[in-house]
Amino acid sequence: MTEDDLAYMELTALARAIADREISALEVTRTLIARVSRLEPMLGAYVAVLADSAEREAKAADSALARGQLLGPLHGVPVAVKDLCDASGTRTIAGMPRVRGNVAPATRDATVVARLRAAGAVLLGKLQLTEGAVAHHHPEVTAPRNPHNPNYWSGASSSGSGVAAASGLAYGTLGSDTGGSIRFPSFANGVTGLKPTWGRVSRAGVFPLAWSLDHIGPIARSAADCAALLGAIAGYDDADPTALAAPVPDYPSALVGDLAGLRVGFDADYATHNVDDAICRSLRDALETLRAAGATIVEVRFPDTGAVIESWFPLCTAEAAAAHAATFPSQEAGYGPELRELLSGGNATSGRDYALAHDLRQRFRGRVSRIFGDCDLLVAPAWMRQNLTLDEFAAFGARESDWPELIRFTAPFDIAGTPTLSLPAGHNADGAPFGFQLIGPHLGETTLLRAGHAYQQATDWHRRRPPLEG
Numbered sequence: 001m002t003e004d005d006l007a008y009m010e011l012t013a014l015a016r017a018i019a020d021r022e023i024s025a026l027e028v029t030r031t032l033i034a035r036v037s038r039l040e041p042m043l044g045a046y047v048a049v050l051a052d053s054a055e056r057e058a059k060a061a062d063s064a065l066a067r068g069q070l071l072g073p074l075h076g077v078p079v080a081v082k083d084l085c086d087a088s089g090t091r092t093i094a095g096m097p098r099v100r101g102n103v104a105p106a107t108r109d110a111t112v113v114a115r116l117r118a119a120g121a122v123l124l125g126k127l128q129l130t131e132g133a134v135a136h137h138h139p140e141v142t143a144p145r146n147p148h149n150p151n152y153w154s155g156a157s158s159s160g161s162g163v164a165a166a167s168g169l170a171y172g173t174l175g176s177d178t179g180g181s182i183r184f185p186s187f188a189n190g191v192t193g194l195k196p197t198w199g200r201v202s203r204a205g206v207f208p209l210a211w212s213l214d215h216i217g218p219i220a221r222s223a224a225d226c227a228a229l230l231g232a233i234a235g236y237d238d239a240d241p242t243a244l245a246a247p248v249p250d251y252p253s254a255l256v257g258d259l260a261g262l263r264v265g266f267d268a269d270y271a272t273h274n275v276d277d278a279i280c281r282s283l284r285d286a287l288e289t290l291r292a293a294g295a296t297i298v299e300v301r302f303p304d305t306g307a308v309i310e311s312w313f314p315l316c317t318a319e320a321a322a323a324h325a326a327t328f329p330s331q332e333a334g335y336g337p338e339l340r341e342l343l344s345g346g347n348a349t350s351g352r353d354y355a356l357a358h359d360l361r362q363r364f365r366g367r368v369s370r371i372f373g374d375c376d377l378l379v380a381p382a383w384m385r386q387n388l389t390l391d392e393f394a395a396f397g398a399r400e401s402d403w404p405e406l407i408r409f410t411a412p413f414d415i416a417g418t419p420t421l422s423l424p425a426g427h428n429a430d431g432a433p434f435g436f437q438l439i440g441p442h443l444g445e446t447t448l449l450r451a452g453h454a455y456q457q458a459t460d461w462h463r464r465r466p467p468l469e470g
Helices: 003-007 011-019 025-043 051-066 111-118 159-167 183-189 223-233 268-272 277-292 306-323 337-348 351-371 390-394 402-406 411-416 445-458
Strands: 046-049 078-082 122-127 173-177 192-195 215-220 263-266 296-299 377-381 420-427 433-439
Touching (some): 003 025, 011 025, 011 223, 025 046, 025 122, 111 122, 159 173, 173 192, 183 192, 183 433, 223 420, 223 445, 263 277, 268 377, 277 433, 306 337
Parallel strands (some): 078 173, 263 296
16 A cells, blocks of 8 residues: 555544554554655644654554554544644644744643544644634744645635645544634635534634634545544533533444435525536536435525624624733734734624624524425535635735625524535636535534535545645
């Protein structure tokens, strides 16, 4: 097996191979450490590579298997997490090198990191992100590069998570999503990303952007791998009372059979208005693929999102300003210009504006919930256009409509708190990937993953490897 073939194995397949002792966790971990060392100067996905501790964890995983002990469904599998997540003994910089570059190392793992370890995973390192998990990287941070075409955007804010998953630098990663930050890097890098129901995954030990909008979820190369990762990290947590107490299903076991009886909703007016032709074609192709797998396509009318998208801004900025109160504006000079502007806007948001935005959110949640009386999931774009080049992204924000257009298909589902699954579905003429999303009802992850898996059984976009040299 070549290094590439090993690095691009699906997480679930690798876990089986390690459990069956066809390959050792140490061999896999050392292969990925060497791969990261070789490709990281070109890609910039990692903030920190935890090579020594990863080797120790891999050796412990192999020793446990020798004793007949399987630690969990991710036994011996190297994974990495967005550098918002505390990992004991490491600093959580959160993309803010001036403000948090000298914070004390964490004394305990974030709940999601602890749960990955409990499932047997090997923590390979922590991944780069935009400053404070907003839209732009800090001026002193080199943004991770899109492995399919380095002239294109790698997404925000979980940029390193998307790049690492796409490049075979980890078998699975964790990201966060407040306005689209799991879905954008999944879309841009040609990988699969799951934003769970709000509260399905604990946020304890994760540096916040906006408490009521933040979601933690997996980015990997397939829906099946996302299912395994979600099963490991989901569930109630005493350290985060907002985490949902609902039982955690066996997500991987649901990825069987056809989609007979599944109702897939589609609102053509909502999903195709001012949307790039290639994206529209990918949506139609996805609907036909799901239909061929047994699903029934039904027409639905999605509620208007204009006002609720506007409501995202006071919600996010005010909560972000509160989360940064200890360092902003007292350390304002250490912030980059975009995050500084966002936090200043948050401090200027009135209680009245926040209350009105919250009222819009509650009304919108009710309308979205009612949609799922007519269907089991929705198909929609993740973005209205194909990916931006780096030059285009550098100019992004010059128009007042740029940000609302960017989050048009993502932020509404952070506001609603409903789960979404981002799936790769094509490449543009320059080889840059794009995709679409499935949206489900509250705690509808099982249905999303089942449908996403069926789509990926019939297509190969998630198996396309970037043309890496290094």
